[in-house]
Amino acid sequence: MLSYRYYQEANTPESRYHSLSKEQNADPIYGEGFRRMRALVDSVGFPTLIETLRTTKRLPASKG
Structure with missing residues (x-):
């Protein structure tokens, strides 16, 4: 998730390729x-x- 967010923020042709490959x-x-x-x-x-991960060591419940 962190690398995906990084690639999304970078918004270069290479980062778009990497984020799309993750998707x-x-x-x-x-x-x-x-x-x-x-x-x-x-x-x-x-x-x-x-x-939530830091404090409970668990994933939070989805709101949707």
Whole structure:
């Protein structure tokens, strides 16, 4: 998730390639796992994800 956010912020042709490859990865862990985490971040926000992980060592519940 951190590298994806970095690539999104960089917004260069190379970073767009890397972020798109993460989004479209067919692997059940790296692809589907990433898409599930991105949906969670979209739901609760990145700061909430980080704070919940830091304080509870668990993923936060999705708001959606």
